Amino acid sequence: MRNKAEVVIIGGGITGCGVAYNLAKMGLTDVVLVEKNFLSSGATGRCGGGIRQQFTTEWNIKLAMESVKRFEKMNDELDIDIEYEQGGYLVITDDEKELEEFKKNVKLQNKLGLDSKLITPSEAKEIVPYLNEDNILGATFCQSDGHAYPFRVVQGYAKKAKEMGVEINKFTEVKSIKKEDNKIKSVVTDRGEIKTNIVVNAAGAYSREIAGMIGVEMPNKPFRHEILATERYKHILDPMIISFKYGIYFSQQKHGEIVGGIGDPDEPSSYNIKSSLKFVERFTSVLGKIVPAFKNLNIVRQWAGFYDVTPDAKPILGYTEGIDTLIQANGYSGHGFMVAPRVTELIAELIVDGKTSMPIDELNLKRFEGETVGEVYVVG
Ligand SMILES: Cc1cc2nc3c(=O)[nH]c(=O)nc-3n(C[C@H](O)[C@H](O)[C@H](O)COP(=O)(O)OP(=O)(O)OC[C@H]3O[C@@H](n4cnc5c(N)ncnc54)[C@H](O)[C@@H]3O)c2cc1C
Incomplete structure (x- = not known):
């Protein structure tokens, strides 16, 4: 393992590996990434894609x-084939008030150039013929939404970064970070010390622990989120179906299995990563009401991971006041996989150019000193 580097990235999920790739692509290859487990072992490898x-x-x-x-x-x-498919996202509701909100949200999305639209229950049924539209008042649909295979994305980023000269160290845990006069000096791991000035905190739900190593307080909190995969079924579902009111989402994967989860409003913040029967019962009862054909499917696997939740469900990006060269790239709540390709490019720009092609000041850690506008479309 190298004992010095211009940049040390902590975390081998989509964020860490994406930043490594984008830095190398911009010509900065004196970079070491450290991951305490295997690549994608955190939320990335546990997510719904x-x-x-x-x-x-x-x-x-x-x-x-x-x-x-x-x-x-x-x-x-x-x-690499990331198994990317743009089958759309169908957001359903059985609630008058939520439907009114949908109208406002689609307006904002369309203003920003997104091809989302408000649709009727029968239009939703045309998109998903097996949908039980009895309980649906309306929906929104965006065809260019979709899903991809997270392990492949991480593998692709990591392989390319390595080919360009980045060193990736798996099974290497960061134990502490040394600083002098608010300047980072080195990162201490269980496999040795790496001298560096710049650290990227891409440790997902453990980002607050990493920041805490040099006295920086973060508002992120870890929350268990459970998910499961069923046996294979004939292909009947193109889009991901999601209901924010019930906190459920599910899609049918390339080989026919249904992968989905449901949030639990009573889940406390913790590092509990165990699977529960309560989750299976809640998920299957809501799933069966939305697509009755899936009611009797066998479950082949269930697992859990952590959402890294911020008070406004938006990521924390950029410099850290007081210790500028601690760069934050975390706090995505339940939607980090989908925004990471752009986020990791912006973080690389910040490090290489000192500025970004899209301003990210409003996503700085500092924002929590004042009022923030929260994201509403969150599962869990
Ligand atoms: C069940 C579930 C379903 C989800 N579904 C979706 C979805 O469909 N779409 C979507 O966009 N998002 C989804 N998310 C959220 C998404 O998974 C995350 O936002 C995203 O993967 C975060 O990526 P990351 O690289 O920042 O963090 P992580 O993937 O968590 O990576 C952080 C890494 O840091 C490592 N690490 C921690 N501490 C240390 C240390 N001290 N030393 C070295 N390494 C350390 C960890 O081992 C980990 O591998 C889901 C999350 C869960 C849990």
Whole structure:
């Protein structure tokens, strides 16, 4: 392992590997990435792979739209099949008030150039013929939303970054960060010390622990989020279906299995990563009401991961006041996979050029000193 580097990236999920790739692409290859486990072992490898641009805040809409442009070219750029499909996202509701909100949200999305639209229950049924439209008052649909295979994306970023000269160290845990006069001096791992001035905090739900190592307080909190995969079924579902009111989302994968999760409003913040029967019961009962054909499917696997939740459900990006060279790239809540391609490019620009092609000041950690506008379209 190198004992010095211009940049040390902590975390080997989509953020860490994406930043490594984008730095190398911009010519900065004196970079070491450290991951305490295997690549994608955090939230990235546990996520649903959903890529949605239908949000309620300009920031998330813009970051997701820009990321979709990058996902569309990723197979060629990273030389790997990321199993990207744009089957759309169907957002359903059975609630008058939520439907009114949908109208406002679609207006904002359309203003920013997104191809989302408000549709009737029968139009939703045309998109998903097996949908039980009895309980639906309306929906929104965006065809360019979709999903991809997270492990492949990370593998692609990591392989390309390594080819360009970045060193990636798996099973290497950061234990502390040394600083002098508010300047970072080195990162201490269980496999040795790396002298550096710049650290990228891409440790997902552990970002607050990393920041805490040099006395920086972060508002992010970890929340368990559970998810499952069923046996394979004939292909009947193109879009991801999502209901924010019930906190459920599910899609049918390339090989026919249904992958989905449901948030639990009673889940406390913790590092509990166990699976529960309560989750299976809640998920299957709501799933069966939306698409009755899926009611009797067998579950083949269930697992859990952490949402890295900020008070406004928007990421924390950029410099850290007081210790400028600690660069934050975390706090995505439940939607980091879908915005990471653009986010990681912006972080690389910040490090290499000292400025970004899209201003990210409003996403700085400092924003929590004042009032922030929260994202509403969050699962969980
Ligand atoms: C069940 C579930 C479903 C989800 N579904 C979606 C979805 O459909 N679409 C979407 O966009 N998002 C989804 N998300 C959110 C998404 O997974 C995350 O926002 C995203 O993967 C975050 O990526 P990351 O690289 O920032 O963090 P992570 O993937 O968590 O990576 C952080 C890495 O840092 C490492 N690390 C931590 N501490 C240390 C240390 N001390 N030293 C070294 N390494 C360390 C961890 O091991 C980890 O691998 C979901 C999340 C969960 C849990």
